[in-house]
Amino acid sequence: MQQLEEEVKQVIIDVLQLEDITPADIVSDAPLFVDGLGLDSIDALELGVAIQKRYGISLSADSAETRNHFASVRTLAAMIASNRKK
Numbered sequence: 001m002q003q004l005e006e007e008v009k010q011v012i013i014d015v016l017q018l019e020d021i022t023p024a025d026i027v028s029d030a031p032l033f034v035d036g037l038g039l040d041s042i043d044a045l046e047l048g049v050a051i052q053k054r055y056g057i058s059l060s061a062d063s064a065e066t067r068n069h070f071a072s073v074r075t076l077a078a079m080i081a082s083n084r085k086k
Contacts, residue, residue: 001077001078001081003027004077004080004081005073005074005077006023007062007077008073008076008077008080009023009026009028010023011047011051011054011055012026012032012037012047012073013026014048015046015050016043016047021037025029027073027079028072028074029073029074030072030073031071031072032070032071032072032074032076032083033070033071034072036072038085040066044070045061047070048066048070051060051076051080055060055080055083055084056084057080057083057084072074
């Protein structure tokens with residue numbers, strides 16, 4: 001799971017063009033929104049689209065469950081691991 005977390009961190013950096021951040025700078029349990037990385041709703045949309053394309057996962061933007069999955073890198077990696085198409 002740690003390898004997937006590192007991969008998710010790199011996806012976040014690449015998709016959101018976070019030039020001054022490395023995967024080591026992102027704490028897996030830290031919030032992605034407001035505190036932590038401080039991402040916003042536009043970032044969430046871009047990240048959601050990238051994850052859907054990369055891992056073949058269907059996400060609903062209006063779902064409370066989806067919002068919970070985007071709480072941290074760790075929760076996002078867990079959701080990807082349990083839902084991605086092989």
